[in-house]
Amino acid sequence: MKTHPFKLMTMAALGLLITTGCTIKGTLNQITDTTSNITGTTSGAAWWNEDGQIKPDFKIMAFASINRDNLQQDIAAGRGEYLTSMSVLLGVPEDRQLRFFSAAQSGYARVSEGQILELETLLPFLHNTAVASVN
DSSP: OOOOHHHHHHHHHHHHHHHHTOOHHHHHHHHHHHHHHHHHHSGGGGGBOTTSOBOGGGHHHHHHHHHHHHHHHHHHHTOOHHHHHHHHHTTOOGGGHHHHHHHHHHHHHHHHTTSOOOHHHHHHHHHHHHHHHHO
């Protein structure tokens, strides 16, 4: 009778599971419990509503987080789809967007000094620029 390597490995794995007292049900419960704890206790959970949509208060931060590099390229250029989208999220009226773009571009050159900005610097900069552009 010929013994297959797969059968030997399967038997060894089952033997190991039985001798260690480990059960598949126990292992699955540990995995799902850990996953639930992570998703339920991380700060990211506060960003989502029951329907899986980003809450309005976090849309600007989420957009900037995901698109930071592209957004900063658009700011440096003074135009682009990421900068336009950010202006909409910030509530800049369409007739004030060009003013916002220009102010963001000139302010960005001073603030960034040629470096990529962290969100802690980028978001207040954009917010203040939007407020100044609207008034």
